[in-house]
Amino acid sequence: MGRMSFVGRRLLQLIPVAFGVTFIVFFMVHLIPGDPAASILGIHATPRAVAILHHEWGLNRPLLSQYWLFLDRLLHGNLGYSLYYGQSTSSLVLSHLPPTLWLIVYAGVLSVLISVPLAMIAASRQDGVRDHVVRAVPLVGLGMPSFWLAFLLILVFAIKVQAFPVSGYGSGFFGHLRSMFLPSLTAALALSPVVIRSLRASMLTVLGAEYITTARSKGVPGHRLFLRHVLRNAVIPAVTVLGINIGFLIGTTVIIEEVFAIPGVGQLMINSIFQRDFPVVQGVTLVFAVMVVLLNLLADMAYAALDPRVRFDR
Amino acid sequence: MSTVSLPAGTGPVPGAPAAPARAQRRAARRWYRQPALMAGIIITGLIIIAAAAAPLLTSYNPIAQNLNASLAGPSAHHLLGTDQLGRDTWTRLLYGLRVDLRIAFIAVLFPFVLGTILGSLAGYFGGWVDVVVMRLVDTVVAFPFYVLVIALVFVLGPGERSIYIAITVVGWVSYARIVRGEILVAKRQDYVLAAQAGGLSSARIMGRHLLPNVISQAFIYGMSDIVQDILAIVTLGYFGLGVPPPTADLGSMINDGQNFLSTHWQLTTIPGLAVIVVGLGLSLIGDGLADLLRTGSA
Numbered sequence: 001m002g003r004m005s006f007v008g009r010r011l012l013q014l015i016p017v018a019f020g021v022t023f024i025v026f027f028m029v030h031l032i033p034g035d036p037a038a039s040i041l042g043i044h045a046t047p048r049a050v051a052i053l054h055h056e057w058g059l060n061r062p063l064l065s066q067y068w069l070f071l072d073r074l075l076h077g078n079l080g081y082s083l084y085y086g087q088s089t090s091s092l093v094l095s096h097l098p099p100t101l102w103l104i105v106y107a108g109v110l111s112v113l114i115s116v117p118l119a120m121i122a123a124s125r126q127d128g129v130r131d132h133v134v135r136a137v138p139l140v141g142l143g144m145p146s147f148w149l150a151f152l153l154i155l156v157f158a159i160k161v162q163a164f165p166v167s168g169y170g171s172g173f174f175g176h177l178r179s180m181f182l183p184s185l186t187a188a189l190a191l192s193p194v195v196i197r198s199l200r201a202s203m204l205t206v207l208g209a210e211y212i213t214t215a216r217s218k219g220v221p222g223h224r225l226f227l228r229h230v231l232r233n234a235v236i237p238a239v240t241v242l243g244i245n246i247g248f249l250i251g252t253t254v255i256i257e258e259v260f261a262i263p264g265v266g267q268l269m270i271n272s273i274f275q276r277d278f279p280v281v282q283g284v285t286l287v288f289a290v291m292v293v294l295l296n297l298l299a300d301m302a303y304a305a306l307d308p309r310v311r312f313d314r
Numbered sequence: 315m316s317t318v319s320l321p322a323g324t325g326p327v328p329g330a331p332a333a334p335a336r337a338q339r340r341a342a343r344r345w346y347r348q349p350a351l352m353a354g355i356i357i358t359g360l361i362i363i364a365a366a367a368a369p370l371l372t373s374y375n376p377i378a379q380n381l382n383a384s385l386a387g388p389s390a391h392h393l394l395g396t397d398q399l400g401r402d403t404w405t406r407l408l409y410g411l412r413v414d415l416r417i418a419f420i421a422v423l424f425p426f427v428l429g430t431i432l433g434s435l436a437g438y439f440g441g442w443v444d445v446v447v448m449r450l451v452d453t454v455v456a457f458p459f460y461v462l463v464i465a466l467v468f469v470l471g472p473g474e475r476s477i478y479i480a481i482t483v484v485g486w487v488s489y490a491r492i493v494r495g496e497i498l499v500a501k502r503q504d505y506v507l508a509a510q511a512g513g514l515s516s517a518r519i520m521g522r523h524l525l526p527n528v529i530s531q532a533f534i535y536g537m538s539d540i541v542q543d544i545l546a547i548v549t550l551g552y553f554g555l556g557v558p559p560p561t562a563d564l565g566s567m568i569n570d571g572q573n574f575l576s577t578h579w580q581l582t583t584i585p586g587l588a589v590i591v592v593g594l595g596l597s598l599i600g601d602g603l604a605d606l607l608r609t610g611s612a
Binding site: 147248281285 | 449450452453454455456457458459460461462464465466468469470471538541544545548549552553555565568572575576579582583585586589590591592593594596597598601
């Protein structure tokens, strides 16, 4: 079983998911109470406008044929038109994408920088004081609203100590790096409890392995043992854990972008909700799902590339 | 637990029913010695009591405005001060907890039941049932949690009913995965094979024999799921998609307070701290129960 067929099998699994995801997003219009066209248009719901929307979405056709119409449009790259911005949803999403990708990558990097050392500290002496302190982090962290944490960080690092801007995306690479630090830190701190938990567990498993006992009996000093043997083998689970939680991370960015006024896809979604701009909300929801699926696939492929054992899997 | 089947008539079988029962009794005697579990029960209990007894713990009305006393600091009259409309923060905190906890505890039931049923069917029958359920799971997990919850509540219209529907649609998948995994292991055990050989119906085997043995993992997950649901409710409240105003809700309290962050930071921080404490209590209960089950079945 080679790597290519592993990737091929993963791609095959995506087919039913693609149909499922598009169906859920398509079906959202039918969850709107009352006549969807009239509700969406709100005060602009003249009989003519309602009739046009009915025709455009094929609302008077059978459900499956409506879905087919939806898929056909999608395949032509048509995510619908914004009622508020007067632009296509796809061009709106594209122009809002860079800040979101910045946030995801930056937060991913920061969460590794936070979680790996803490997990190492905890795992280096199981059930010691350090371990208990680190294990208390998820207990507090899991119940913390991310937007609340954002306010706390703004209060301390942007208002009291004016080290970082309160909001915005900044300009230029270093401008982004500085402006996006607090938002990314918020997302990373929200994600860390989960990552620390899984990493600590996988490091403990590695520490129990026979090659560690061998290394110990050869007299390899503690720090070297950790850096050369444990960390290396714990990086692979770290990638996997990040991959599994990518959906959580992306969901958090929606909230964080709104708090820090970052012009990303998440803020586009929340603003469109306030404008009752249904086609954009629908399109953005689909884009987020596609993002999760692709990043998961990427994490799986990274896993296959990092761990030679995947080849012999199954 | 032993999976070796002994031939009949070779003495007392070290069978499945006796061992877990003894372990359960042992665990039941010992639960109060688990510090995490005890701490969790005390924290959660105190908060639930405080929320339930809100009318006794404060003499103010959570939605009564008093513009003469807006943005007051903590005092004997107003323990935690007042907000921009002169509403008592301590009162709104208690009533907000009451609303959010009630919704969260109700909301967690639907995905628990739905996920457990679908997960058991998938795990027990396998085949096309399993394929259909697991592809549904794959589809739902493709959406980021908050994105789907926010989008669903948006299309359904803000309010309690929409929150229940959204949380159910998104939340059942974790229970289905957990229960399916447990059933896949449990259905190979002797007591299930014996029940099948005895000609019991599938429904009876699942309901009476399998579920009681696999439900504890789903229950433990439920504890952390309530925490996630509370966060979702508070987040929806923050975006104005939760319980409609002027009803007190921790999320809308944080939203109201954010405009006064630099001058009256307590308006933002206090409701958030309350959410964290609730989360801490429930997480401790979940962890404690997990420890209890691990040592109990060892």
